[in-house]
Amino acid sequence: MRAFEKLANEHKDAxxxxxxxxxxxxxxxxxVLIEALLKAYRHLDQLRDDGAFRPxxxxxxxxxxxxxxxxxxxxxxxxxxxxxxxxxxxxxDEPPVDAQLAAREMKELFQRAVRKLPPLYQDxxxxxxxxxxxxxxxxxxxxxxxxxxxxxxxxxxxxxxxYLDEALAPKVEVGAHAHGEANK
Numbered sequence: 001m002r003a004f005e006k007l008a009n010e011h012k013d014a015x016x017x018x019x020x021x022x023x024x025x026x027x028x029x030x031x032v033l034i035e036a037l038l039k040a041y042r043h044l045d046q047l048r049d050d051g052a053f054r055p056x057x058x059x060x061x062x063x064x065x066x067x068x069x070x071x072x073x074x075x076x077x078x079x080x081x082x083x084x085x086x087x088x089x090x091x092x093d094e095p096p097v098d099a100q101l102a103a104r105e106m107k108e109l110f111q112r113a114v115r116k117l118p119p120l121y122q123d124x125x126x127x128x129x130x131x132x133x134x135x136x137x138x139x140x141x142x143x144x145x146x147x148x149x150x151x152x153x154x155x156x157x158x159x160x161x162x163y164l165d166e167a168l169a170p171k172v173e174v175g176a177h178a179h180g181e182a183n184k
Contacts, residue, residue, distance in 0.1 A: 003050070004041055011054040012037065015061055023065045032068060036061035055135055062132060113163040121156035128153050 012033060019029035019036075039060050040047075047056055095103075117125060127138045128149075139149045 004044055007050060007053045008037055008040070008057075011057055014054060015058050018058055019061050019065060022062055023068070028065065028068060032061050032065045035064045039064070059134060066132075109164065109167050113160055113167065116163055117156055117159055121152050121159060124149055124152040125156035125160065129157070 015036070016029055016033050019032050020026055023029045023032055036057055040053075040057050047053060094100075114122060114125065114130070123142055124138060127133045127141060128135065133141070135146065135149060138153075139146055142149070144152075
């Protein structure tokens with residue numbers, strides 16, 4: 001118990017920060033981290049090396065997050081089924097067209113950002129963060145060391161953040177209105 005507590009306290013903040021990005025919000029990230037810690041504790045005998053605790057916990061947390069997302073996605077279908085069984089009218093809960101368009105644009109923006117990555121980083125990013133393969137599988141598939149995989153993944157994430165920040169930054173127009181009309 002003491003060993004687990006020490007490992008959990010040492011790594012939970014880093015995994016929580018990562019889960020905020022994966023889950024999309026702090027509340028879900030907190031719930032996911034708690035569930036992941038419980039699962040990790042129950043299956044601690046499967047951990048071979050204490051040094052691998054953080055990636056192991058992060059992998060468990062990612063799975064919990066995706067399960068949560070799947071449940072959230074299925075909930076409307078279950079509610080719809082219950083309404084149909086009760087004979088109630090069903091309203092159209094499809095997102096508005098502008099929200100659908102915005103989601104499509106964000107997906108395209110993300111895909112363009114991935115394509116902008118240099119191939120050295122793109123391969124690691126696709127395998128690790130998009131296909132969600134564990135680190136050792138990525139290392140093996142690309143024939144690189146753990147250190148190289150981690151370094152490339154870190155750089156790829158930095159570049160993705162940079163590309164997306166640039167793409168989403170408000171565009172400032174240069175002209176008389178942008179500088180004020182001081183020469184009146």
